[in-house]
Amino acid sequence: MSSLLCVQDLVVRLGSSSSSANSGAAVVDGASLRLEPGEALALVGESGCGKSTLLAALVDLLPPTMRRTSGEVRFDNRDLTLLDPKVRRRTLGREIGVVFQEPTRSLNPVLSIGEQVAEVLRCHLGLAKRAAWTRSVELLDEVGIEQPDLRARNFPHQLSGGMNQRVAIAIAIACSPRLLLVDEPTTALDVTVQKEILELFRRLRADHEMALLFVSHDLAVVQDHVDRACVMYAGRIVESAPVRELFEHPQHPYTRGLLDCRPSRGEPHQRLFEIGGTVPTVGSVPTGCGFHPRCDYREARCAEELPTCESERAARSVACFYPLDDSGLREASTEGGPE
């Protein structure tokens, strides 16, 4: 069985679409990932690592300041990048749903929410106005909005953030897509609402048999809701593994660092771990392994050569010359601490 989504060496660079091919700093620098039908994958990393850009690049919604310069995005065995924009657009919304980070801002303030849902139905499924409205009320009900027939007439500003995110989700799933792309859907919401939304995703995924690509900066949030996770750093995917394995045996020092940053419930007095240094900004990614200046385990080679994941098809892969072993330990470098 072929993968539902297969991304190969995707490069996104700064600069408008008219800039020459290889100019501009890379925001996403040769990312590859793979998603099976019905699978839920988390894409994690610190802010600015390029994960949201990667997601936008998949569906061709990059801001005008960036463009995709190379790589392929295969969805259902078709390379989306080669498709006619009109056909590609038909795929969007119909087979791929997208939910963005800021629920209130990503809804049109001047249209009623019912209309915003119904619009997709009319566009992709060719439903008549009335039918689309009825269906959108059902969808609102499905995403857990109470009194959906009344709410459908409301405008986004009349609803809470959580409610709006439910609306956004209703829009995304309206045509029962096979893939749902979700960009930090809970970051802007408070914790209790976060939980409900995550539960909603779980339920919908089960009901609709959707694959899920979940972008988040917080591994902990997604760990119970995804099958696999990819860790991104400085525009590259550094580690990819089933989520449980990743948690238990992180192989990349960065993944390890990320995990250590979490306050663990069991040990209340432990001092929080902190990765030294900061994420490199776009354009100033160091040569070799992008993480090496902050890495406690770096060797001379790390600064010169770029480590790659052995294979994105493997269940586990890591882009590191000196991956951590199962115990999570490795001899510390003697060449001094991080800068």
Added chain:
Amino acid sequence: MVRTFFAALGLALPVGALVFLSGFGTTLQSEPNGEPKGAAATSEHPFGPGAVPFDDFRESVEGSSKPVRGGRLVVHIPSRPLHLNHVIEAGADARRILEEVHARLVERNMETWELEPSLAESIEVFDRLNFLPSKGGSASSVYGREVYGSHAKFAWLPIEWSLPDDPSSSEETPPTISFFNDGDYESVDSASVFLFRLRQDALWHDGHRFDAGDVIFTLDTYLNPAVQSEHARHLFQQIRSYEALDAYTVRVEFEQSYFMSLDIFEDDFAILPSHIFNLADEDNPHFDSEATDAERAEFIHSNSANVNWVGLGPYRVTEFSDQHIEAERFDNYFDKQDAGWVDEIRWRIIPDDNAAKQALLAGEIDFFGRLRSRELLGEFTAQEAFAEQFDKGFYYSPQMNFIAWNQRRALFRDVRVRQALAHSFDWQEFIDTIGSEMGEAVTATWYRFSPAYDAELERFPFDLDRAEELLAESGWFDRDGDGVIDKDGERFEFEYLFNKNDATMRLVGQKLKENLERIGIVMNMAERDFAAKQALVGERNFDAAAGSWILGPETDPVGLWHSKGADVERSFNQSGYRDERSDQLIEDIQGELDDNRRIPLYHELQARIYEAQPMMFGCVFPVKFAVSKRVRGVQRFFLDPGYSLRRWFILPKAEKR
């Protein structure tokens, strides 16, 4: 009656040796019918009084064609007239239109510059003899004529006013000359009584007959304090009494003899149709005999006839709109000799000069009087579109510009300072560059081409060294080495106030500023809109103020230069000029009825004022015009408005519109 009286006079006085009558030659009468005015006459000097040839400025026209009737003349005017009722001041453009659509009691002959009877068929002028209180019995004065003779004694021909139906006629009692000794009477007011005999064939444009009632009503109106006629009221306040002796005879008596008493019945006296404007006239549909002064005034102010003018001239206004004022020939005009040739005159109103020039080149205008010097001599008039359609020319109009120094301010109190300023501007150079050598620097406010003006008077030459000398003499030199002359710790710095729309005086200011800088004077340019500038000048809240004046062929200098105006806010004595000798000269001028004796007085006054330099006397620029080739009969007059439309005619072949 009076005429027979003169006949008798002719018989009675041959023995009286040389007898002549004072004043204006006593009786003015219409010329007998004859040649059309101005025809075929030539003059070597086009300036000043004299016969004016037709079409003399045009190279393309040889000789004069025979005038024909018909066609429409389109004349450009640069601003929308407020209305045409000149009693409540309608502005310069309205006055020019009134030239053709209205008539006056007396008109100035554009060639001789003399006043001639018009609506008044004849005007008789009388003197008034005022008795000493002890003499003369019940009457304090008698009217008649002062007669000079070989007698040592004062001779007097008395006259009685009598109505035509009065049976006692002087035909039976020949007039007798009375002789008075010096102690018998107090004074004689020469030419203080005017008897206007009105034409009986003049019709208003609506067909109503013109008569003495209209004249009386107009005088009433000028003197009605509620009417907005203050601009001219002072002229008519000199009148002691006025009455209609009969339907076509008006007697006007002045307080004293005044050299311009007849002049006020020309330009400043706009006769109103009583049957339209007079609430107390039974012919008025709004007749109200009880109306107060204020109500009568408001009736005049708000009257729609102010624009839908009913006049007495050879042309009748048919339309008064924002874009044009149209008039057609009025067939019942009384002077058949001068009744106009074209059928219609359209005054086309285009306030913007550029737009007007567009219209000119498009052939929509026959006459345009706002060319600039460099356009007259340069490309604009050389281009085909212009040269094919138009001839160009110029004439002078009585307008001069100046910079008034406020002598109330310490800075300008010293005559040497003002003379120094006079030395620091080269008017000739300015005329040569800005006016393309067209224009003349002047030394007086009165009209450059009037006999009152002394062209021989020498100007202060442009001489900055002399200016510096004069300033130093007066104590102004650079003591502290800052490049600016000073005195008593004060720097010589002043403000030059000018109307921001006046391009000429702006240029004058800029050039003057440069020159003054070289002699250590700081001049700051202060531009204001016209009303604000006038207010500042009127309140005497200025240092130096640029301006320009329009003057008649002869203007009473009292308003401009008599010391009694120096302290009156808004009077024309802007500089605050005071000089006893000048006051005396002005009063002499006012009382001197003999033109030839008045001129030397003007010349002396001119020299005195010029020496004192209360203002920097500027220059006169000619009016540069374009006139369509299809228009003929064009004469250039050196009196406002500079032309007479009723003499123009349109060549029949060229008639297209």
Added chain:
Amino acid sequence: MIRFALRRLGLLIPTLFGISILVFALMHLVPGDPAALVGVDSDGAVSANVDASAQVAGFRERYLFDLPLWKQYLHYVGPFNLSDDGHPWFGGSGEDRWNGLLALDFGREFLRPQVDVGSELWRRLSITLPLTAMALLLAYLISIPLGIYSAVRAGSLFDKTSALVVFALYALPTFWIGLLLQMSFGRTGLDSLPTLGLASPDAMDLDTGARVLDRLAHLVLPVLTYALGCLAYLSRQVRSGMLEVIGAEYVRTARAKGLPEFNVISKHAFRNSLLPLITLFGAVLPSLVGGSIVVETIFDIPGMGLYVYESLLRREYNAIMAAVLIGAVMTVVGMLTSDLLYAWLDPRIRLEGGSSDA
């Protein structure tokens, strides 16, 4: 919403009185006197024959300029007789001929006393309004699609060229554009359009159909000049509003929904980008009645702009007051309209709610 509109209109009355007091005071503080323009020709030369000091004194007495300003204002507003001996022009005669502003009587002009300011304004409006309305309509019709297209194709050749053209138009003074058009289309150029006035001088002789055509032909160049003048500003406004909206997240959402691009722009982006344009509407309405001095001067159209300008130069206080008041009414109505439109287009604004809506 009706209550809101009524309340706002109710506020109009005190606003107008406030404005009238302010303008009345300012106007009289500006140096200059209407009477000072008596005997003055169009170039500002003064006839030395007139008695300016007497004229000014007469005017000041007749129109009560020497009274304290507050008394003059009361005279202006209504038939209050505050002068010592009564005044015929200001209600003092006991007749109700003159009722002041309260009776919507704007008074007369000073230098053209036959002119009733109210009817003159009305006449001028009837000249200006069709011209400005057509021009603004044209400007909007061109600038909206132009602005949108430039925004959608931001950075493209079209966007850059149109920006260049638009900035050139913006930089060119209106009178220059007007003269250029006159020279191109007038007798000296293509000779295809009239360049002056509102009608041919002989239009009265034409039949109705020809007269209408004549009038329309006369309107072409002024309307074009006026429209080109606003075009630049408007299209840039549309473009920047549109650009802002195009970057908004809900537009990205709309794209993510897979809607056709036309739908995204017209339904999601444009309606939101209209919002800032509506604020402009508050300024558009007064400019509709205000006219343009420049256009009216070049094309010799005696509209409101020239009237106000001439009145200012002549210190025709009554005319200035009336024009300002009409302008104020139009501004308030314009703002009200823009508020109502805002509310109609943007559900986030609830007019009944409060005053924070403008």
